Amino acid sequence: xxxxxxxxxxxxxGIGLVISEMINPAKVLGFLDxxxxxDPSLAFxxxxxxxxxxxxxxxxKNNKKPLFAEKFDYSNNKNINTKLIVGSALFGAGWGLxxxxxxxxxxxxxxxxxxxxxxxxxxFIGFYIVKVLNFSATR
Amino acid sequence: MNIxxxxxxxxxxxxxxxxxxxxxxxxxxxxxxxxxxxxxxxxTEKNNRFDNFLFLVGLIIGPILYTLFTSKQISVTISSSxxxxxxxxxxxxxxxxxxxxxxxxxxxSGIGRFSLxxxxxxxxxxxxxxxxxxxxxxx
Numbered sequence: 328x329x330x331x332x333x334x335x336x337x338x339x340x341g342i343g344l345v346i347s348e349m350i351n352p353a354k355v356l357g358f359l360d361x362x363x364x365x366d367p368s369l370a371f372x373x374x375x376x377x378x379x380x381x382x383x384x385x386x387x388k389n390n391k392k393p394l395f396a397e398k399f400d401y402s403n404n405k406n407i408n409t410k411l412i413v414g415s416a417l418f419g420a421g422w423g424l425x426x427x428x429x430x431x432x433x434x435x436x437x438x439x440x441x442x443x444x445x446x447x448x449x450x451f452i453g454f455y456i457v458k459v460l461n462f463s464a465t466r
Numbered sequence: 467m468n469i470x471x472x473x474x475x476x477x478x479x480x481x482x483x484x485x486x487x488x489x490x491x492x493x494x495x496x497x498x499x500x501x502x503x504x505x506x507x508x509x510t511e512k513n514n515r516f517d518n519f520l521f522l523v524g525l526i527i528g529p530i531l532y533t534l535f536t537s538k539q540i541s542v543t544i545s546s547s548x549x550x551x552x553x554x555x556x557x558x559x560x561x562x563x564x565x566x567x568x569x570x571x572x573x574x575s576g577i578g579r580f581s582l583x584x585x586x587x588x589x590x591x592x593x594x595x596x597x598x599x600x601x602x603x604x605x
Contacts (some may be wrong), residue, residue, distance in 0.1 A: 329495045329518055330516065330517060332494045333491070333492040333517040333520040333521045333524070334524045336495075336521060336524060337521035337524020337525045337527070337528065338523075338524040338525075338528045339484075339490065339524075339528070340483075340486035340501075340524070340525060341524060341527040341528020341529055342532050343480045343482075343483035343484035343485075343486075343528075344480065344484065344525075344528070345480070345528065345529045345532045346532075347479070347480020347536055348477070348541075350540060351540075351541055351542050352542065352543065352544050352546075356599060357471055359585055359595045359599040360596075360599050361599075361600075362467060362520060362596075362600050363467075363468070363603055364468050364469075365469050366469070366471045366528025368472055368473050368476075368516060369477070371474050371477035371478045371481060372480055372484065372493065373573060373577075374573045374575065374600065375477065375478040375479065375480065375483075375484070375591040376482070376578075377481075377574065377577060377578055378485065379481075379488075380485040380488045380489055380574060381481050381504060381579075381580075383469065383485075383489040383491075384494070384578050384579050387492055388570075390493075392496065393493060393494055394493060395490070395494045396495050396496040397496075399492075399496040401496075401498040402492065402566070403498060404479040405582070405583055407586055409588075411586065411587055412565075413564060413565070414560075414563070414564030414587075415561065415565040415588075415591040415594070416561070416590055416591070416594045417560055418568060418591045418594075419595040419598065420557050420598050421553070421556070421559075421593075422595045422598070423595040423597070423598025424550055424551075424553060425544075425545070425550065425551050425558070427551075427554065428501075428568050428569045428570075429501040429502040429558065429568045430525065430568070430569065430570050430592070432468075432555075433505060433522055433526065433528055435542050437527070437529040437530050437540075440544065442546070442548065442551055443542065443544065443551075444523040445548055445555070446551045446554060446555040449552045449553075449555025450555040450556070451505070451506075451509055451559060452556060452559060453553075453557070453558065453561075453562075454502070454505065454509055454563050455509060455510065455558045457559070458563070461566065462563070463563050463564065463566060
């Protein structure tokens with residue numbers, strides 16, 4: 328059952344990226360062009376997502392366990408360190424260069440866009456390098 | 467600053483749908499959505515590998531289903547060169563794993579739980595993204 332949930336969650340998320348147009352890098356770059364021609368839409372996407380998720384997180388956290396899994400499984404890392412800042416800065420630079428972040432980049436594979444596929448392959452190489460060098464801040 | 471292309475209604479609606487996907491995944495499977503983590507773990511970790519893979523498949527199927535049911539075209543405009551996108555992809559891959567999250571993991575799941583760490587990460591990647599676009603426009 329949890330396999331189906333994973334698939335369906337991905338589908339819903341992907342549809343949200345399409346409706347919000349965040350799948351379009353031009354839209355994302357518009358948000359980052361604060362000092363030029365600014366498109367505030369991305370902020371509204373985040374507000375929309377947080378309006379739903381934030382209260383629900385706080386309700387669900389009181390549940391003993393998730394419906395289709397043994398236990399809740401998420402990182403409760405509270406470390407604010409150099410890795411967090413440097414990693415976020417590198418991500419921000421890459422995000423500003425291409426207008427793509429992981430979700431929209433993977434979703435846009437659906438359109439067979441060769442540019443976004445090149446981005447995704449390169450992104451996975453980045454993931455792999457961090458794994459091999461054991462540089463991740465998560466665990 | 468000039469505001470253009472602002473689409474608050476579709477942005478908010480899409481955001482709510484993204485929030486819904488995050489809530490479904492948390493309530494049923496007990497995990498928080500962070501696409502960079504899901505994608506990276508699908509590549510490098512045995513644990514939950516098939517779940518992670520299915521979520522990514524869902525991300526790709528979402529836009530396809532949307533097009534099938536609405537027969538609307540999805541526009542994805544990428545104006546960067548291959549070289550720039552490959553550099554961007556590498557930076558996004560490295561940065562999100564070093565900092566442990568991207569726009570979804572830190573920006574939605576993290577901020578939704580009022581995690582200070584994620585708030586700092588989100589502010590950092592947004593500021594650096596804005597600076598990157600500003601500098602890119604100067605060149």
